[in-house]
Amino acid sequence: MTKTLSKNELESWLANILKERTLVAPRRVDDLTLFLPVHSTDEIAFDCSNTDLSPKDWFFPRTEALFTAEHKDDDIEITPAVIEQETVIFGIRPCDAKGIAILDGPYLGDPADSLWAQHRAKTTMIGLSCSTPAPQCFCTSMGGAPYDSSSVDILLTEVDDGYAVETVTEKGETLIQGVELKESDVSGSVPSCDAQVPAEGIAEAVKKAFDDPYWGRLADRCLHCNMCAYVCPTCYCFDIRDRTEGGKIERLRTWESCQSKGFTKIAGGHDPRADKGSRLRQRFCHKLLYFPEQFGPLGCVGCGRCVVSCPVNIDIREIISDIQELGAKVGEGSN
């Protein structure tokens, strides 16, 4: 017996939520589907496989003030940013939720990023498991699953006439309090993501293939725009700069990526990653080697957005496969 909710009951519940909190859900805007605040449940795109941009904007905004500073008499008054708004994200897929959860690694590592911590504390995630993964999906290869509930507060799974409900965390329990769930006899197949990307042992392979000319050749076609990093749920590099408006100074944090030229240019003009190959390699080493070495999980959750978006088809699944081959050759050659 499973706890279930009908579609209508879900919509009433969401309609109640949005009276008191910001409800963020997949919404169609022109040809795009994005995680945006909704003002009514009519605006929710229940049928999208996944959004064009990841929901990381709701935890790691594209632009965020770290604090504001104001000249007051002879002194400077600093006001650290405070996140007050309670947010509920509906329809987040297990891959994206996992992407948020693994970023706790760098962001909550000592010293903790208090803004990230606040966003996490103020946000409840109602996940939706994937009944039909999209062609670009490969979550299972990266240690996830279409029905993985480990990173959400509540997980809904589509069944006949509605959704099966799994309440995962205390936060989830608080959110669903008062909603009547039916006990139903639900049978259904467990969704599967069949893409086979050979990610097992990829960190070791990347290490072995580090100096291979592969990276330079791959980088030939890379445009070094920031797109892959910006659509990605787990890329988290940022820039910091002050901005003044009307006498108030904001210290802003914004998205930036290791792909842009000048990311590593030091004062004085020297740039250790001036060449395209080493810049491209940096992104994949970060995701597939440095991140797991430091925090445990791989830095890619298999959502496939970069695969769909890259204008020149730099495909991480292909890269993983190529690097495994190259890494194996290095193993053979060495004594």
Next chain:
Amino acid sequence: MASDFTQQIRQKAIELLENGTVECVIGYETGSDGIGARPAFIYDAAEADRLVFDNTCTHNLVKYLLNKKGKSTAVVVKGCDSRALNLLLNEKQIERDKAFVIGVVCPGIVEWGWNKRSQRLQKRCDWCRQHTPVVSDFMVGDPVTEQPPAAFADIVEAEAKTAEERASFWQQHAERCIRCYACRQACPGCYCTDCFAESLDPEWVGIRIAPAESQMWNTIRAFHLAGRCISCNECERVCPVKLPLSLLNRKLEQKVLELFDYKAGMSEDAPAPLITFKKDEKLGIAE
């Protein structure tokens, strides 16, 4: 026809590489979805069979010549791409004798996305009146007769909206821009080593990813391309949030045509109107 184009390009690539005429042939190969093309860099004649040409070959490969300065490189160009080549020659960014141009009479490129087939032509191909490359060392396909020049129907339609409607339209889009700069990176006309958008002193734009800054970014980029944009529309194609960048570029293209009777990239030598001063020039402004 496409397969014949593919064969011709491969043959030429083999010949150029085996003779040592070029170090690299920049063309297209099929991407990881088996549907769409992606840029390919062939350094060895043995790999020439990776090259293809079909109606998914959307990328403007001329941009890559800027990474190959001083090196003999062959590049496959369609009509629009060839105009980009002239632009870069005109602006002294590449040397003519270092580039071997494999021109392809373009069949028109379809709208496609990763794993999404389509037979619908891209908008830019509807507008295009230059399917035959304007510069080439080797031509694949027979030159075509063009239809009469197209009116800027998209601009006329956009300008029919009220000022409020237009302001709202652009505000919405400015909210969506994530400043990934894919538009800039894909554009052969954008090659400044230090882009104005990233200048900190003076700070023209700033790092904030928000509508005011994004409006500045997109508008000024369009102005920097006025009289230079060759309408490959790659900027719009690559945009992850589907900003209608062609409206900005084409508005200025329309204006330049009207004021100067000039189309960018048609020849290597034609003086570019916005950097050419003629004493007796009158634009009818403020008269």
Next chain:
Amino acid sequence: MVREATDKVDVNPFVPFPATLSRVVDLTPDVKLFTLELDNPEDEFDYKPGQFGFVSAYGSGEAPFGLTSVAYRKEGLHFAIRRVGTVTNSLHQLEPGAKVGVRGPFGNFFPMDDYKGKRIMIIGGGIGFAPLRPVITTVLDNRKDYAEVVIINGARTPQDLCFAAEFDDWAKAPNTKIELTVDAADENWKGRVALIPDVVADLKPSPENTIAVICGPPIMIRFTLQGLKKLGFGDDQIVTTLEGKMKCGLGKCFRCNVGEKYVCRDGPVFTFEQISGFIEQF
């Protein structure tokens, strides 16, 4: 090594300590020595040689600078700052009394205790000498704990030698040699005109019981390193402090990494033995 999440999530680590610029001294045409005093006595800023801090020019931004003073002298936080960009330009406009911010201390430090009893060579060029100054101060303030001290300080021109005012004091210390050199002399310069690696080659220091601490432009480091190795120095006897483009200093923005190492957390002080083991070689 896996980094664990911490429970301390309430303090915003990006907010600087309020500080006041107490003194500004011109060291060279483009380098000034700034002394900062923390405004709040309860703000802790205990640092060791090699560590760095971020100095904020509010309205412009902040940038990382090596601390050039020593904490135990309680003389305020000294930063030698060269005017190269927007933030440093803003800092250079400030007068004593100005309110600034400082974050830190960040990074690891020179293990001065491990160097006790050894001969210390301090080799630095230009503004790169700034993070080496606290090493000299510590050694000379504890003179008996260390063997011979050899200081090699170079710059492009005599005007660019940052700590010229202290050379006499350093030279007067027991068993301490100081060699100055410039790339291009002026009419008053009576010293060496040579590149630092050439000075090292000329002096032929023995690697016996010696630690060489070097810092300067990448090309200077590269050739000095080569020269020292030719003289028989082991990679573990040569120490440097790396510069990386930094933004957060907290190991979060992932900009300063050299391979898997963060210059802001695992460094900036590294021996060449460590550096040669990095997966990424710059």
